[in-house]
Amino acid sequence: MRAPRRDFLRLLGVTPLALLLNGCLGGGDSDITVLADGSPVASTPTAAIATATATAMPFTPTPPPSTFDPNALVGLTMPVEGACLPTSDRLMPNAPRAYRNGFHEGVDFYFGDSCAVIDRGTPVIAAAAGVVKRADHDYVELTVEQVVELDARTSAQGFSDPGTLDTYRGRQVWIDHGNGLVTRYCHLDSIDEGIAVGIQVTAGQLVGGIGESGTPESVTSPNTELHLHFEVRIGESFLGDGLDPATVRALYEQAFSPGPSTGA
Structure with a gap:
């Protein structure tokens, strides 16, 4: 099951956005600058960020019930x-x-x-x-x-x-x-x-x-x-x-x- 997304926006009033982004990205090595209005400016991450890839599960559709009338078979x-x-x-x-x-x-x-x-x-x-x-x-x-x-x-x-x-x-x-x-x-x-x-x-x-x-x-x-x-x-x-x-x-x-x- 896909992990539920966290609602970071609720935290904006109590936690500096830069800190949140820093925490989400896994450390303090990323150079991220956030303006007072909350919009980010150019940043240059120094570490690669791992991206999770969803794996497609095999799917076998269930055939619909037969509507064939046995009495009509010829x-x-x-x-x-x-x-x-x-x-x-x-x-x-x-x-x-x-x-x-x-x-x-x-x-x-x-x-x-x-x-x-x-x-x-x-x-x-x-x-x-x-x-x-x-x-x-x-x-x-x-x-x-x-x-x-x-x-x-x-x-x-x-x-x-x-x-x-x-x-x-x-x-x-x-x-x-x-x-x-x-x-x-x-x-x-x-x-x-x-x-x-x-x-x-x-x-x-x-x-x-x-x-x-x-x-x-x-x-x-x-x-x-x-x-x-x-x-x-x-x-x-x-x-x-x-x-x-x-x-x-x-x-x-x-x-x-x-x-x-x-x-x-």
């Missing part, structure tokens, strides 16, 4: 070409996850229940135009020790904390579409070299390849959890949060229906 592109929403509600958002006392927050595209070939490296594309917010090019694969530690933490807490959930999402790309609307592409095996934070992308642009990064099975039973976990985030929540399965499905069917834009 025009998204399927993140896997030719895919459809899974038939199982367990693979849809807000499906209960009793083992961690939580809920599924996205759509899981697996082979056999998504109308498309899902394999390691299957192309993942941007669901809408936007700006890349996160791209884990330097991702480090999960280890058995981490899985044991995270499972123990979840068991002790009775739920999976945000850090644990983020670790289990593996290699990720996030795209910001404006007004609080963000899509996440998780468990990726690879990220396209053209994808980097701050880069503008278009709908349908290659993001990366499907994998199983971040899943416990990636280290305990490789090649058994190949899928894309795709999230639509609005503000601090996910599309479908707190809603019943039929309503969630209707929201996502509408989101992937033809439209002029994402509505953001």
